[in-house]
Amino acid sequence: MLTGFYSFAQNETKPAIKSSASGNVIIIDTAFGIPQLQRSRKIWIYLPAGYSTSKKKYPVLYMHDGQNVFDSATAYAGEWGVDEFLDSVKLKESIVVAIDNGLNKRMNEYNPYDSERFGKGEGGFYVDFLVKTLKPYIEKKYRTKKCRKSRFIAGSSMGGLISLYAVLKYPRVFGGAGIFSPAFWVAPKIYDDIQSKGRKVKGKLYFYAGKQEGETMVPYMLKAFEALTSVSRSKISTVIRDEGKHNEATWRKEFPLFYEWLLK
Numbered sequence: 001m002l003t004g005f006y007s008f009a010q011n012e013t014k015p016a017i018k019s020s021a022s023g024n025v026i027i028i029d030t031a032f033g034i035p036q037l038q039r040s041r042k043i044w045i046y047l048p049a050g051y052s053t054s055k056k057k058y059p060v061l062y063m064h065d066g067q068n069v070f071d072s073a074t075a076y077a078g079e080w081g082v083d084e085f086l087d088s089v090k091l092k093e094s095i096v097v098a099i100d101n102g103l104n105k106r107m108n109e110y111n112p113y114d115s116e117r118f119g120k121g122e123g124g125f126y127v128d129f130l131v132k133t134l135k136p137y138i139e140k141k142y143r144t145k146k147c148r149k150s151r152f153i154a155g156s157s158m159g160g161l162i163s164l165y166a167v168l169k170y171p172r173v174f175g176g177a178g179i180f181s182p183a184f185w186v187a188p189k190i191y192d193d194i195q196s197k198g199r200k201v202k203g204k205l206y207f208y209a210g211k212q213e214g215e216t217m218v219p220y221m222l223k224a225f226e227a228l229t230s231v232s233r234s235k236i237s238t239v240i241r242d243e244g245k246h247n248e249a250t251w252r253k254e255f256p257l258f259y260e261w262l263l264k
Contacts, residue, residue, distance in 0.1 A: 021071040022083035024049055028097075035133060036125040037109070042100040043134070044070055046083050047142070048093035057143045059094045059150035059263065062130060064110065064159035066098030068248055078248035085256050092263040094152075097138055099130070101159075110158035112165045113189045121187075127166045131173050147175075148203070152262060154178030156251045161187055164224065167205065168197040175203040178258045180251050181213055181244075184220040191227055198231040205236045206258045208251075210244015217246070237261060 024047055031040035044066050048058060063082070067074040070083045082096055102109050105122070112123030130153075139146050153174050155163045160182030167174045184190055205228070209221040218240055225238045239257070244250050 017073040019071050019073045020079065020084075021073075022046070022087050024051075024087060025070045025083050032134070034126075034129045036129045037122060039102065039105070041102065042066060044098040044100075045138075045142070046070065046086065046096040046098075048095070049087065050093070051095075051143070055143070056093075057145045059092070059152065060138060060142075060144050061094050061096045061152045061154060062134075063096060063098045063153075064101060064155035064162060065106075066100040069096070069098040075248065078252070080248060080252045080255055082255060085259070089256070091260060094259075094263065095138075095142060095144060097134070099134070106158060107186075110155075110162040111187055112162070112169075112193075113187045115186060118186070123162050123165055124169070126162065127169055130166065131170050135173070148172055149175040152176040152178070154180070154258070156180035156182075156248075157246065158183045158186065161190065164205075165190065165193065167201055167203065168193050171197070171200040171202060176262050177203070177205050178208070178255075178262070179205060179221075180208045180254065180258075181210065181217060181246055182207070182221055182224070184224055185216050191224065194224060194227045195231065198228050201228070201232045201234050203234050204262055205234055206261060207236065207238040208241075208244075208254055208258070209239075210241045210246070210250055212242075212244055213246040 028043040028045050030042045032043045033040050063069050069080050072079045107118040108122045109126045111121040113121040151174055153163045153166050160179040163177045164179050167177045207221055207225050209217045229236055
């Protein structure tokens with residue numbers, strides 16, 4: 001089992017921390033409805049600095065565990081710093097949409113398959129929400145490029161698992177994915193879906209794992225990588241870092257490399 005794996009605790013209390021979110025980050029809704037699961041969730045969005053003064057249309061990157069993406073005040077164990085990175089570099093600009101996880105529901109919502117340990121898998125409904133509810137809202141309200149090649153998804157751990165599943169289930173919707181430290185050990189059925197659905201996947205997929213994440217992380221990720229490359233003609237990159245750990249500090253360091261690879 002992955003030694004560095006973690007989950008969000010329900011009703012966890014943390015000392016007050018000043019928000020670190022960039023001025024380009026806003027909250028769309030603190031209780032955006034998820035009709036597929038009869039729940040609601042906070043949704044964040046990063047808009048490029050020139051968004052309000054231009055008429056440009058932008059690619060969109062959807063990210064899970066929204067609490068950790070932009071703001072150290074809401075992060076479980078540190079933030080990814082996606083906003084700070086995008087504010088500071090001269091690369092192709094994107095809109096980033098971050099969806100908060102469901103705390104005690106996280107292990108269910110990010111798992112497409114039923115689990116004896118964690119219970120009912122709700123990942124299929126969660127991905128349906130992204131594609132059928134959230135995406136149409138974002139594309140109606142904001143200036144986005146409405147094509148597969150400009151629509152991406154990314155996450156870590158369980159978020160890596162559900163990102164790959166989203167691409168497999170909706171290959172015509174997502175043109176790229178960041179699959180960071182994926183928790184494939186929780187859901188071995190993902191390999192069956194790779195074999196049955198992977199042929200339709202077309203895009204760019206970035207697999208990342210660190211050798212400090214436990215004995216199973218790299219082998220499980222490589223198994224998925226090899227299975228997908230055997231059936232898909234997508235551009236797929238696999239990155240393994242000797243020093244990589246299962247935490248936000250590691251993913252924050254890797255995100256810029258993924259982003260530049262994805263959009264160059």
